[in-house]
């Protein structure tokens with residue numbers, strides 16, 4: 232049995248943040264009804280298209296296992312249908328611009344009036360405060376949440392990360408809140424509001440940087456590349472590839488780096504594994520030398536140490552380095568390209584990378600559910616075509632007959 236079987240989600244989400252949340256709930260087994268504007272639907276259907284007139288990968292990869300109904304929620308009949316859907320659903324999820332749902336006539340008070348058991352979950356760019364009315368996309372959140380100012384190198388500009396921590400990250404946060412509210416409803420019988428701001432979600436993921444901001448008041452951040460030769464200002468600097476934890480780490484070149492932009496490996500010089508690392512590299516003398524043989528002695532010369540490590544890693548491929556370091560327990564991570572990730576057999580085997588068939592685009596790759604439940608394995612089903620399930624939802628969920636469906640269509644509500 233699927234973990235969320237019997238839970239019905241009224242999915243008013245679009246673009247990435249909200250759809251990430253509802254896709255996850257769908258993988259857990261919820262019946263996710265995606266409400267889309269007639270004619271256009273979720274704007275990502277048409278964004279960054281690789282094949283003309285076919286739903287984009289942007290859309291298909293964020294909307295698996297959902298059903299789609301087209302519904303104009305600003306139309307009178309559309310509002311009636313929407314009201315019936317609120318009555319029949321357990322959770323409403325939306326990530327419209329601030330105030331959009333109210334402008335449709337569905338404030339939180341009105342939603343509660345229609346269905347006191349419903350959980351109403353929203354993503355906005357910012358929480359209450361000076362920026363609460365702003366529209367926000369991924370990189371705005373990365374910048375406002377502290378990620379960009381702390382990412383990149385000291386001599387370069389603030390940098391956004393490739394991981395969608397603002398959109399997908401906030402979607403995951405929201406899903407956690409919804410699950411908690413569903414459990415709470417078991418006891419209280421009542422729904423509640425779940426809100427997540429993208430700035431807050433990013434900041435939560437940048438927790439260690441706020442830690443460092445406070446450490447800075449007590450002296451330099453010794454694991455950062457600015458120590459001991461550079462300078463620290465008032466705010467946490469960009470740490471380059473320094474590890475965020477207590478164990479020094481850095482990205483070093485491997486064989487082929489001159490032509491392959493991903494011929495690199497991340498090496499962590501954990502104190503407990505340092506002897507093994509020194510031996511593998513042929514640097515046994517470090518173990519006898521007081522200039523090198525303690526973490527405290529190495530700390531002021533991390534740059535020099537990683538240079539030495541790189542002189543060794545440059546003689547081997549990233550996978551050969553891994554083969555040598557793993558047996559001596561040196562944590563390391565080869566820099567895998569997206570091509571390598573897509574082709575990795577182990578990820579295919581676990582269903583983290585899956586091939587899906589789509590009636591209009593054919594086969595494509597996607598990321599499946601990264602959260603594995605032993606009794607409720609996720610089966611990835613293709614995203615719906617626009618309005619593919621309109622009739623079925625009107626019939627099954629709100630009990631419309633053929634005449635009512637035809638009338639709603641004639642009126643332009645669906």
Ligand SMILES: CC(C)(COP(=O)(O)OP(=O)(O)OC[C@H]1O[C@@H](n2cnc3c(N)ncnc32)[C@H](O)[C@@H]1OP(=O)(O)O)[C@@H](O)C(=O)NCCC(=O)NCCS
Nearest residue numbers: 246247248267268303304305326327328331355356366367
């Ligand atoms: C993402 C975002 C910037 C997109 O902005 P946008 O393209 O202008 O879209 P909006 O959310 O403003 O919605 C546009 C309009 O479509 C309307 N609409 C959407 N679905 C509709 C439907 N089924 N029927 C009728 N109208 C609909 C909305 O009500 C809104 O109308 P209004 O401006 O008159 O209130 C904005 O939605 C936002 O800031 N969301 C919150 C933060 C977020 O999730 N950002 C990340 C997205 S990955």
